[in-house]
Amino acid sequence: MMKKGSILIKNAAEVVTCSGFHAKQGKEMAELHIVPNGAVVIEEGIIKAVGPTEEVLKQYKEDQYEVIDATDKAVLPGFVDSHTHLVFGGYRAEEFSWRLRGDNYMSIMERGGGILSSVRATKEATKKELLSSAMKRLDSMLSFGVTTVEGKSGYGLDHDTEIKQLEVMQEANKLHPLDVVSTFMGAHAVPKEYKGREDILIDFFLKEVMPEVIERKLAVFCDVFCERNVFSIEESRRLLSKAKEMGFKIKLHADEIVPLGGAELAAELKAVSADHLLQASDTGIKAMAEAGVIATLLPGTAFSLKEDYARARYMIDNNCAVALATDFNPGSCFTESIPLIFALATLYMGITTEEAVTALTINGAAAIDQADSIGSIDIGKKGDVIILEFPSYKYIPYHIGVNTVEKVVKNGILVYN
Ligand code: NIG
Numbered sequence: 001m002m003k004k005g006s007i008l009i010k011n012a013a014e015v016v017t018c019s020g021f022h023a024k025q026g027k028e029m030a031e032l033h034i035v036p037n038g039a040v041v042i043e044e045g046i047i048k049a050v051g052p053t054e055e056v057l058k059q060y061k062e063d064q065y066e067v068i069d070a071t072d073k074a075v076l077p078g079f080v081d082s083h084t085h086l087v088f089g090g091y092r093a094e095e096f097s098w099r100l101r102g103d104n105y106m107s108i109m110e111r112g113g114g115i116l117s118s119v120r121a122t123k124e125a126t127k128k129e130l131l132s133s134a135m136k137r138l139d140s141m142l143s144f145g146v147t148t149v150e151g152k153s154g155y156g157l158d159h160d161t162e163i164k165q166l167e168v169m170q171e172a173n174k175l176h177p178l179d180v181v182s183t184f185m186g187a188h189a190v191p192k193e194y195k196g197r198e199d200i201l202i203d204f205f206l207k208e209v210m211p212e213v214i215e216r217k218l219a220v221f222c223d224v225f226c227e228r229n230v231f232s233i234e235e236s237r238r239l240l241s242k243a244k245e246m247g248f249k250i251k252l253h254a255d256e257i258v259p260l261g262g263a264e265l266a267a268e269l270k271a272v273s274a275d276h277l278l279q280a281s282d283t284g285i286k287a288m289a290e291a292g293v294i295a296t297l298l299p300g301t302a303f304s305l306k307e308d309y310a311r312a313r314y315m316i317d318n319n320c321a322v323a324l325a326t327d328f329n330p331g332s333c334f335t336e337s338i339p340l341i342f343a344l345a346t347l348y349m350g351i352t353t354e355e356a357v358t359a360l361t362i363n364g365a366a367a368i369d370q371a372d373s374i375g376s377i378d379i380g381k382k383g384d385v386i387i388l389e390f391p392s393y394k395y396i397p398y399h400i401g402v403n404t405v406e407k408v409v410k411n412g413i414l415v416y417n
Pocket residue numbers: 085114115118225253256301327329330331332333
C-alpha cells in the first residue's frame with residue numbers, strides 16, 4: 001500500500017544534495033555533492049534513499065510511491081529562509097516613497113515611524129487578520145521553494161501583542177505545510193515612553209514576557225536589534241545572556257547600520273547566528289568564524305535601504321559559515337523573493353552560485369540550529385525537496401529575478417506544483 005508522504009523522484013538531471021549535518025564554513029561552502037541522473041526516495045516524510053536512478057530503482061519499487069519523473073530537471077533541498085518578520089499588521093508603502101526621496105530609515109524610526117508604525121498597526125490587528133495575512137505570505141514563500149522559515153515577533157513591544165504574534169506563528173505552523181520556527185524579538189525597537197529607560201524595558205521582557213514564551217514553547221530563539229539608538233552592546237549582552245539561561249537559543253541583528261561590535265558580541269555569547277553584518281569589523285568576522293557563529297546575510301535589505309552590502313567574500317575567505325535570507329518585513333525589505341536574493345548575492349556580493357545554494361540550504365538550516373534534520377538531501381532528514389524547471393542549479397541566478405522552482409515537496413508531500 002502507498003503510504004502518505006511517500007514519493008520517488010527519478011531521472012533528475014542532477015540531484016544537488018548539499019549533503020552534510022553541520023554548517024559549512026569557508027571553502028566547504030563551494031561543495032554541493034551532486035548526483036547526476038539521480039533519484040530520491042522519501043517514505044512517510046523522511047528521506048530513505050538518494051543516488052543514481054538506476055541503482056535506486058533496483059532497490060525501491062515504483063508502485064509503492066507517488067512517482068515524479070524529473071527528466072531534464074534539477075532537484076535540490078528545500079530552501080530555508082532563516083530570517084523574516086512575517087507576522088505584522090499594516091504596510092509602509094508611504095515610508096518607502098519617502099526613502100526614495102532621500103529620507104533615511106533610522107531617522108524615520110526616530111520620528112516614531114518605521115518599526116513603530118508597524119507596531120501600532122500590529123496592536124490594532126486581530127489574531128484572525130494576522131493569521132490570514134501570514135498564511136498568504138507563507139504561500140508565496142512556498143512558491144519560491146522555501147520549506148522552512150524563521151519568523152520573529154517584535155511588532156508588539158508589549159506583553160499582549162508580542163504573545164499574539166507568537167501565537168499566530170504557532171497557529172500558522174500547524175495550518176500551513178511550511179515549517180515556521182519562531183523567535184521572540186521584543187527588543188526590536190524602543191517605544192517613546194521607554195526612551196532612555198531601555199534597561200527597564202529589558203527587565204520587563206525578562207520578567208513579564210519571556211518566562212511565558214518559554215513555558216508555552218512559543219519561541220525557540222531570542223533576538224535583539226543591537227544598533228545605535230536602539231539597544232546597545234551592554235543592553236544586548238544582558239538580555240541575551242539571561243535569555244540563554246532561560247533556555248532560548250540566541251541571534252542578533254548586528255552591525256547593520258553602524259559598526260557597534262555586534263559581531264564580536266555574537267562570538268562572545270556563542271550565538272547561533274548574527275544577522276545583517278553590513279558594518280562588521282575584521283576582528284568581529286574572524287571571531288565569528290572561530291566561534292562557529294553563522295553569518296546570516298540579508299542582501300535584500302542592503303539593496304532596499306541603498307546601503308553597502310555585507311562583505312560576504314571576505315567572510316567566506318576567512319572561514320565563516322554564511323547563510324542568506326530574505327529579512328522579509330514591512331519596512332526595510334518587503335520581499336519574500338528568493339530569486340532576488342540569489343541575484344544580489346551572486347552579482348553584488350562576490351558569492352558564487354554554489355556558495356549561494358549552500359547559504360540558502362544547509363547553512364540556512366544551521367542558522368536555525370536544524371542542520372541535523374533539514375537543509376540537505378541526506379538519508380534520515382525531512383523529505384523537503386524542490387524541483388526546478390531547468391536541468392541545473394546554475395539557472396537559479398542566471399534566470400535573473402525569476403522563479404525557477406516548478407515543484408515543492410514538503411515532508412514527502414507534493415505541496416506546490
Ligand atoms: O531586520 N533592523 C531591524 N529590523 C528589521 C526591519 C524591521 C522593519 O523595518 O520593520 C530588519 O531590517
